Amino acid sequence: MKKPIDDASSLQAINRRRDVRRKTLPALAQAGPVSVWMILFVTIPMLFIIYISFMSRGVFGDVVYEFSLESYQTLLDTTYFKVILKSLQVAVFTTVLCLGLGYPFAYYIARKPPEVASKLIMLIMIPFWTNSLMRLNSWLLLFQTSGPINTFLQWSGITDHPITFIYTDALVVLGMITNMLPFAVLPLYSTIEKLQKSLLEASSDLGATPVQTFLKVTLPLTFPGIFSAIILVFIPSLGIYTVSDVLGGGKVLYIGNIIKNQFGSIRNWPLGAALSVLLLVITGLLIFIYTRFAKLEDMEVV
Amino acid sequence: MKQLLTGILSLALVFSLAACSGGGGSATPAPNGGGSGNEAASTELNIYMWQQYISDQLISDFEAANNCKVNLSYMSDNADAITRLTAGGGQEYDLIMTCDAYMESLVAGDYVQKLNLDNIPNAGANINEAYWTAKDYCIPYLMNYIYVVYNTETCPIDITCYNDLLDPALKGQISTIDGARNLFPIALIALGYDPNSTEESEIAAAYEWLVKFNENVVAYGNAEQNLTNGTASVALTFDGNASWAMTEMGENNPLVVAPFTSDAVQLGFDLYVIPKGAAHVDLAEKFLNYICDPQVMAANLEEYPYSCPNDAAVAAASEAYRSDPARDFSYKENVFFQEDVGDALVIYNDYYQKLKVGE
Numbered sequence: 001m002k003k004p005i006d007d008a009s010s011l012q013a014i015n016r017r018r019d020v021r022r023k024t025l026p027a028l029a030q031a032g033p034v035s036v037w038m039i040l041f042v043t044i045p046m047l048f049i050i051y052i053s054f055m056s057r058g059v060f061g062d063v064v065y066e067f068s069l070e071s072y073q074t075l076l077d078t079t080y081f082k083v084i085l086k087s088l089q090v091a092v093f094t095t096v097l098c099l100g101l102g103y104p105f106a107y108y109i110a111r112k113p114p115e116v117a118s119k120l121i122m123l124i125m126i127p128f129w130t131n132s133l134m135r136l137n138s139w140l141l142l143f144q145t146s147g148p149i150n151t152f153l154q155w156s157g158i159t160d161h162p163i164t165f166i167y168t169d170a171l172v173v174l175g176m177i178t179n180m181l182p183f184a185v186l187p188l189y190s191t192i193e194k195l196q197k198s199l200l201e202a203s204s205d206l207g208a209t210p211v212q213t214f215l216k217v218t219l220p221l222t223f224p225g226i227f228s229a230i231i232l233v234f235i236p237s238l239g240i241y242t243v244s245d246v247l248g249g250g251k252v253l254y255i256g257n258i259i260k261n262q263f264g265s266i267r268n269w270p271l272g273a274a275l276s277v278l279l280l281v282i283t284g285l286l287i288f289i290y291t292r293f294a295k296l297e298d299m300e301v302v
Numbered sequence: 303m304k305q306l307l308t309g310i311l312s313l314a315l316v317f318s319l320a321a322c323s324g325g326g327g328s329a330t331p332a333p334n335g336g337g338s339g340n341e342a343a344s345t346e347l348n349i350y351m352w353q354q355y356i357s358d359q360l361i362s363d364f365e366a367a368n369n370c371k372v373n374l375s376y377m378s379d380n381a382d383a384i385t386r387l388t389a390g391g392g393q394e395y396d397l398i399m400t401c402d403a404y405m406e407s408l409v410a411g412d413y414v415q416k417l418n419l420d421n422i423p424n425a426g427a428n429i430n431e432a433y434w435t436a437k438d439y440c441i442p443y444l445m446n447y448i449y450v451v452y453n454t455e456t457c458p459i460d461i462t463c464y465n466d467l468l469d470p471a472l473k474g475q476i477s478t479i480d481g482a483r484n485l486f487p488i489a490l491i492a493l494g495y496d497p498n499s500t501e502e503s504e505i506a507a508a509y510e511w512l513v514k515f516n517e518n519v520v521a522y523g524n525a526e527q528n529l530t531n532g533t534a535s536v537a538l539t540f541d542g543n544a545s546w547a548m549t550e551m552g553e554n555n556p557l558v559v560a561p562f563t564s565d566a567v568q569l570g571f572d573l574y575v576i577p578k579g580a581a582h583v584d585l586a587e588k589f590l591n592y593i594c595d596p597q598v599m600a601a602n603l604e605e606y607p608y609s610c611p612n613d614a615a616v617a618a619a620s621e622a623y624r625s626d627p628a629r630d631f632s633y634k635e636n637v638f639f640q641e642d643v644g645d646a647l648v649i650y651n652d653y654y655q656k657l658k659v660g661e
Contacts, residue, residue, distance in 0.1 A: 061384065061385070061388075062388060079656060082659070144533055145531055145532035145533045146532040164474060164520065164533065166533060167520055249520065249524065250480055250522030253659060253660075258655075261655070261658070265379050266654065266655055267384075267651070268651065268655075
């Protein structure tokens with residue numbers, strides 16, 4: 001026998017239960033696992049990094065749990081400022097080049113029929129089937145003093161003595177670009193692909209030259225892709241240390257290498273943590289600026 | 303199309319992340335060997351050491367003879383081993399490789415176990431006492447001279463002392479080992495100071511020396527590749543790496559050990575310690591005794607031709623090992639050791655950091 005629902009409070013209780021079933025449970029099931037994951041492996045380690053950045057270092061390279069601002073004072077040293085500036089320069093340079101190379105290529109792919117396009121996208125990914133350290137080491141082999149590129153240059157008479165390519169900033173940037181290019185091409189491709197041809201036709205019907213069409217129609221409409229390409233390339237380029245480690249031979253140092261050294265050979269964890277916090281702040285600032293200019297949902301990856 | 307792209311992009315992210323985490327290099331610690339009683343012989347041995355530094359054959363022979371499983375984990379830096387020993391977690395390993403410079407602190411900090419040398423008779427019988435620091439706490443494994451080698455065909459000058467390395471003719475020619483406690487002693491000796499100085503003024507002077515040295519450096523690390531592929535004509539490196547490079551150069555090897563006249567070279571030992579709280583001490587002792595056996599070590603030296611403090615093993619080694627040009631130099635006795643510099647380590651590290659960042 002069904003009990004009639006007469007008073008307001010039991011109605012509320014039923015509504016609440018229904019809400020739990022209809023809203024909370026699905027939300028938990030959908031966002032729960034990833035939240036737990038992020039809290040365990042991102043939030044907590046990050047808080048710990050911030051915590052030890054305010055601690056002191058022991059002589060033996062251990063962390064002494066005493067409050068100290070020493071690490072942040074060290075950061076004020078011009079040495080670190082220069083490294084950060086240099087890292088920012090390289091990251092900007094990498095991003096600009098990735099965009100410059102990636103945009104025309106993404107445009108080219110997007111104008112192909114889907115079957116061809118997917119094959120071309122695949123081509124970009126093929127180098128990524130190997131471990132990135134392998135790829136970096138093969139760059140070293142290619143460019144080393146007795147390597148094929150130097151041999152060719154000498155054979156063809158372009159130079160009479162071998163050129164030192166390896167362990168230079170230029171090779172590091174080359175390595176960065178090859179590592180980052182897919183992160184520029186893929187978001188660019190997905191926005192350019194969505195660009196409606198009719199708009200371009202309309203533009204040219206109304207008398208715009210191809211250059212004008214590109215600047216006034218194509219470029220603004222693909223801004224979301226450009227923005228996400230910038231974010232996806234710039235942020236990893238700022239922190240990456242494997243490329244400069246392998247191709248820079250320990251002579252080319254960026255902020256990522258400095259952080260790695262603090263946790264490794266130099267063993268000054270609080271300073272490493274403070275540098276990581278600084279990197280977080282720079283990244284956070286960039287995301288903030290980005291969200292001021294573009295809506296977050298525009299950050300189109302796919 | 304979208305799904306394909308999503309898949310591709312996430313794969314790319316995963317790959318690049320996997321590459322980034324490669325530097326960490328810490329292996330998963332193996333759990334306690336089945337939690338069996340203390341009396342039963344252990345069936346598992348966990349060793350933490352340098353990669354590419356012990357013969358696979360030696361390990362598998364030991365496994366077969368003792369019916370056990372040896373788990374090797376590798377460090378990427380001496381500091382890693384120290385972290386394992388001092389920051390907790392040392393008990394996950396039964397043997398940890400470290401070097402002579404750290405022994406004093408490790409013993410003082412009570413991080414390593416005293417060895418029962420009665421259970422390791424081969425060590426007492428074969429290992430040269432002169433190369434055995436902190437005898438009750440460690441077993442020396444191999445040793446390394448850090449010296450200068452150069453290519454007689456491409457190096458523009460003759461090198462007979464550390465100060466020759468500052469010659470402007472060598473610009474971008476030197477491939478050198480890395481690490482504050484490897485580089486600073488060389489500068490200190492060049493300047494006539496104690497290689498283990500704790501005086502800030504002397505370390506600062508050594509820093510200035512190294513800044514000039516740095517201008518001639520083409521790369522830190524990878525000396526053997528850089529010598530063989532022609533990137534560097536001079537290397538400051540370990541004798542084992544020099545040996546490898548000389549072998550690689552083949553018949554008309556142009557690489558020679560620099561004929562130093564008076565400057566001392568660094569000699570360091572890699573040694574095994576048993577961390578406090580190790581679970582399989584019995585098997586660890588058996589292993590140490592095994593590697594101190596002259597025949598076993600001699601076979602290991604064929605594969606890893608480093609200098610060895612085990613005199614009997616060197617005597618038993620092949621002619622090729624004993625006549626290796628990398629160990630053919632006259633100043634083997636003119637060596638210095640890395641000593642514990644105590645609090646001054648912080649000064650070294652700060653100057654080293656400055657050197658690497660380059661002002």
